[in-house]
Amino acid sequence: MAASASHWHSYLRVIVSRERQRLEHFQRAEDILLTLLEDVHAREPRFLVDYARNLEAFEFALCASEDAVTVEVPLRIDGDALRVLACRPGDTPAGHHPGLGTCYLEVPSPGTDLEDWTSAVGVMEWGGGAGCLVPGKVLRHLKELLVSAIVRCQRRFLLQPGDLSAENLQEDAMELSLLIRGGWKTIRFGIVPVVRRRQEPLRLKGRQSDRGFPEGSLRKATEEAHFIPASPHCWRSSTHLPILKLLQAVDMLKGPRLDSLRLLDQLRNQDWGEEGGQGGLTFNHLKMVLLWSTELFPTPEDWQDLEGSVYRLVVILLRCLATRHLPHFLHPEENLFRGEAADLASLYRKVESFARDPRRFLRFHFGLPVRADSCQGDPATRALLHLPAEDGSYWDTAYFDILLSQFQVYRIQDGARRSAMSQLLSKIRREIPQQS
Numbered sequence: 001m002a003a004s005a006s007h008w009h010s011y012l013r014v015i016v017s018r019e020r021q022r023l024e025h026f027q028r029a030e031d032i033l034l035t036l037l038e039d040v041h042a043r044e045p046r047f048l049v050d051y052a053r054n055l056e057a058f059e060f061a062l063c064a065s066e067d068a069v070t071v072e073v074p075l076r077i078d079g080d081a082l083r084v085l086a087c088r089p090g091d092t093p094a095g096h097h098p099g100l101g102t103c104y105l106e107v108p109s110p111g112t113d114l115e116d117w118t119s120a121v122g123v124m125e126w127g128g129g130a131g132c133l134v135p136g137k138v139l140r141h142l143k144e145l146l147v148s149a150i151v152r153c154q155r156r157f158l159l160q161p162g163d164l165s166a167e168n169l170q171e172d173a174m175e176l177s178l179l180i181r182g183g184w185k186t187i188r189f190g191i192v193p194v195v196r197r198r199q200e201p202l203r204l205k206g207r208q209s210d211r212g213f214p215e216g217s218l219r220k221a222t223e224e225a226h227f228i229p230a231s232p233h234c235w236r237s238s239t240h241l242p243i244l245k246l247l248q249a250v251d252m253l254k255g256p257r258l259d260s261l262r263l264l265d266q267l268r269n270q271d272w273g274e275e276g277g278q279g280g281l282t283f284n285h286l287k288m289v290l291l292w293s294t295e296l297f298p299t300p301e302d303w304q305d306l307e308g309s310v311y312r313l314v315v316i317l318l319r320c321l322a323t324r325h326l327p328h329f330l331h332p333e334e335n336l337f338r339g340e341a342a343d344l345a346s347l348y349r350k351v352e353s354f355a356r357d358p359r360r361f362l363r364f365h366f367g368l369p370v371r372a373d374s375c376q377g378d379p380a381t382r383a384l385l386h387l388p389a390e391d392g393s394y395w396d397t398a399y400f401d402i403l404l405s406q407f408q409v410y411r412i413q414d415g416a417r418r419s420a421m422s423q424l425l426s427k428i429r430r431e432i433p434q435q436s
Contacts, residue, residue: 008263008306011362015262019061022185026060026069029182033189035158036178037073039149040142046113047142047193048074055244058251060187062262063283064269068177069187070240072194072226073142079197079225081108082133087234101237101331102230104132105195117141135174136232138193143169143176146191174229195227195235202330212298217249222330239330243287246329250294255303260310261290264317271361272350281347285336289317291329296397301412307358308409314355315403321348322382323389332392352382355407381406387428398424 030053037049056069083106107118117138118131150166153159165186168177175190202222203209210218221242230236250257268281293312303309320326320337321344328334337344354361384403387394398420404410405421412418 005305005307007359007362008310011266011364012259012263012306014364015064015266016259023057023061025182025185026057026187027182029180029185029187029189030057032159032163032180032182033071033178035153036146036149039152040073040145043148044141044145046076047145048076050074055241055248058248059244059283062247062258062265064262064266065283066188067283068190070175070190070192072192072228072238072241075138075193075195077114077133077195079195079227082106082195082197083108084197085132087230102234103227103236104233105227105235106132132233133195133235134233135193135229135235139174139176139229142191142193146176146178174231192228192238194238197225197227198223199225204330205332207295212294212296213246214249214252217246221245221249239328242330243284243291246291247287250290253294253303254300256306256309257290257294257303259306260293260313261286263306263310264289264313267354267361270364271354272347280343285326286313286317288326288329288336289313289320292316292327295329296395296400298397299412299414301414304411308404308411310358311355311404311407311409312400314351315400315407318348318351318355318385319389319394319400319403321351322385325389327395378406383432384428387432402428 034049034051037047040047041049050072053071056071060069085104085106087102087104107114114133115131117133119134119137120131147166147169150159150164163181165179168179175192178189178191179186180189181187199222201219204218210216226238226241227235228238247258265283265286268283268286273280290313293316296316297303297312302312324337324344326336328336381403384406389395397417401410401412401417401421402425
């Protein structure tokens with residue numbers, strides 16, 4: 001059953017009404033975190049305090065669930081002077097391919113005030129250099145300083161009972177987890193040391209730079225590399241802040257793009273989760289879907305109303321779930337669904353049920369999630385969604401325009417777009433007869 005415009009906007013209004021309070025909770029918890037990091041900096045000036053947290057606050061307000069907030073702690077290091085060396089396979093963490101951003105960071109010469117954070121292990125084969133910056137040592141030092149900062153702040157009554165839980169600091173993880181109370185809400189912060197280094201802005205192979213985005217967005221988002229711990233010996237290139245910068249650039253565009261993300265994230269949190277709340281679709285997955293939809297649907301005509309905007313994300317999400325392949329927006333060779341323990345087939349059925357009958361889902365409830373209906377969707381639409389994905393030949397605007405037309409939300413008047421869609425559909429029907 002189709003949902004009226006009022007259903008879509010009523011659901012969205014409730015989501016948006018919560019954001020101000022979420023921001024207030026974030027700012028209170030952030031104040032406590034900054035107090036701790038200032039104490040850490042006073043004891044160890046090599047750990048810097050970055051007060052520009054507007055991107056983290058922006059993301060926290062958008063996200064409906066209680067996902068951890070990643071907080072980068074910059075190191076006082078000349079990142080441009082470091083040599084980036086490929087990791088050996090044995091040091092590459094599970095889930096990361098060598099060459100997909102995992103590396104050693106070699107300190108070029110002694111006397112750089114980093115001796116206690118470096119090791120010669122792993123760089124002897126390269127020759128030269130004073131050793132590599134070891135993320136395990138940096139993390140250990142930061143954890144010790146955080147524990148000391150908590151104790152000192154408690155003694156000086158800068159922390160009240162119940163303000164903070166550091167139980168997870170004992171875990172052997174690549175980020176330091178703190179639970180901090182902001183008002184009545186407790187927020188999990190994942191604290192990671194980061195080495196920042198200037199780099200050539202990223203060029204998207206075979207893709208038009210900034211298509212659908214404000215001019216210069218990609219250059220501004222990727223002109224600096226961020227290296228965070230990947231294993232006790234290796235660093236990895238993090239795209240966390242570059243992706244948030246692109247998301248903020250999307251917010252500058254007209255149309256309900258971010259509202260579509262808000263709405264789908266609420267559905268993910270309320271109705272699309274897995275039993276036990278583990279695994280499944282994440283807010284990071286949905287951020288990638290929004291960025292791809294911004295590139296693949298680049299015209300203002302694509303984003304004129306909330307329903308049509310949501311469906312532009314939904315058709316991309318359905319395609320990714322059907323093929324079990326969600327390419328990273330900045331590094332498309334990386335599949336974000338690779339190694340997922342989630343039941344993507346079950347998730348596909350839930351999202352498909354929403355696409356067929358959104359009205360059932362556009363309501364708030366505190367009981368069991370809305371069940372995916374048992375009836376099969378349109379066979380032609382399902383067959384289109386399951387077309388082979390190996391060569392990426394269907395990852396383009398014309399293909400997703402076909403899917404929008406299948407869900408009867410295609411209202412584009414541009415003659416060239418409609419012609420491209422028609423030609424591709426004819427080609428699909430010739431090559432795969434069952435699509436007729």
